[in-house]
Amino acid sequence: MIQRRSILGAAALMPFATTPLGALAQAPAWPAQPVRMVVPFAAGGPTDVPARLLCDRLSEALPQRVIVENRTGSGVVIGTDLVSKAPKDGHTLLYTTVAHSVLRALFPTLPFDPAADFAPVAFVGKVPMLLLLNKDIPANTLPELIALLRANPGKYDYASSGNGGAVHLATELFLSMAGGLQVGHIPYRGSSAAMPDVLSGRVAMIIDVGFAGLEYTRRGELKAIAVSSQARMPQAPDLPTFIEGGVAGYESYTWHMVMAPAGTPAPVLTAVNAAVNRALAQDALVQRLVEQGMDVVRDSTPDSAATFLRSETEKWSAIVRARNIRVN
The missing domain is CATH 3.40.190.150 (Bordetella uptake gene, domain 1)
Structure with a gap:
């Protein structure tokens, strides 16, 4: 040896x-x-x-x-x-x-x-990221979510794992590239701390790392509507990308x-x-x-x-x- x-x-x-x-x-x-x-x-x-x-x-x-x-x-x-x-x-x-x-x-x-x-x-x-919604949010696709947020500026909030972290940055990039959507930001000490509030509906959505988010969607607890990679994830081949959902060039x-x-x-x-x-x-x-x-x-x-x-x-x-x- x-x-x-x-x-x-x-x-x-x-x-x-x-x-x-x-x-x-x-x-x-x-x-x-x-x-x-x-x-x-x-x-x-x-x-x-x-x-x-x-x-x-x-x-x-x-x-x-x-x-x-x-x-x-x-x-x-x-x-x-x-x-x-x-x-x-x-x-x-x-x-x-x-x-x-x-x-x-x-x-x-x-x-x-x-x-x-x-x-x-x-x-x-x-590691690509998933856009996850509380299951009661009235949107099932990325275009539907963008339309909902655009029609209701400031009504909804998103969670992040902390100020300046990957989740925060990815979400701000999305909001910017989708036309400057107005959504409130609630930072937490890590994604795991944020998830209870997304699950309960206190916060509408989070863009989180893919492997963590998939478990919630497989159990039907959250809705995944987009993946942040350029191509679809092999682990979730039916999930469209942000680009396919109409946000041209989005990747994080x-x-x-x-x-x-x-x-x-x-x-x-x-x-x-x-x-x-x-x-x-x-x-x-x-x-x-x-x-x-x-x-x-x-x-x-x-x-x-x-x-x-x-x-x-x-x-x-x-x-x-x-x-x-x-x-x-």
């Missing part, structure tokens, strides 16, 4: 068979000690669970363990700050979401720079990405990326992530992850400004 794990660990430094031997000799060894994967979200939540599934696979394949460390507080600021100031050697990594892309827009003063102080390493996947996800402190040597970033991609090539792991509603990305690179992060930062920062979103 020790021999096999050592071989797999060395393979993390060789994502391509054509890597020159001289370059490998210059590359820092990774991992040389246990790796901390900092998750700036609570344990057991929709970000923590996929992070632990990934880290379990990495621990099996690498010569060192990859340990999840939940560091919450001030949204995602405390955990993210910890990684920004960690040694630049790949042994402290950040597992984060779309929340990272709006940090600068939401917090004018931060102890770190969300762009300059981080190096994207690997894109894990995207809560996505998952691994990052390292900026300045981490490129060979280490390549090694971490290769290890993540190898883990995501395993059908057993992919199946578990699909069960969480994720559209898994198996072949990202540090460059492709950085490009995606830049596009998401531009998109969501514009929404924060246009809709005057505040965290307090």
Whole structure:
């Protein structure tokens, strides 16, 4: 077992068979000690669970363990700050979401720079979201809901998992792209805290991560009328997209990405990326992530992850400004 794990660990430094031997000799060894994967979200939540599934696979394949460390507080600021100031050697990594892309827009003063102080390493996947309605709301399709909200400005409220979070951003994007609909916002401490009020009818609707929302719709407790992905979800093939419902170009996800402190040597970033991609090539792991509603990305690179992060930062920062979103 020790021999096999050592071989797999060395393979993390060789994502391509054509890597020159001289370059490998210059590359820092990774991992040389246990790796901390900092998750700036609570344990057991929709970000923590996929992070632990990934880290379990990495621990099996690498010569060192990859340990999840939940560091919450001030949204995602405390955990993210910890990684920004960690040694630049790949042994402290950040597992984060779309929340990272709006940090600068939401917090004018931060102890770190969300762009300059981080190096994207690997894109894990995207989780689409569902537009869920209380079952007594008189709308069964997205066009019907838009017409209802347009005819009754300010009458209805929507729930979110908190100010500036993925649920809040996705809903404000929808309201903006649907013609500036006027719907009240009630933030909660997480989607699970919001659901009782959506179920009871105190709040009319929520746009929540797909895997959680599907359970309510399957039991007939809520109505799902649209999915936020570009194409329909395999888990709910009869559910139309926002685009099919008439909101052209609408697309939103809560996505998952691994990052390292900026300045981490490129060979280490390549090694971490290769290890993540190898883990995501395993059908057993992919199946578990699909069960969480994720559209898994198996072949990202540090460059492709950085490009995606830049596009998401531009998109969501514009929404924060246009809709005057505040965290307090």
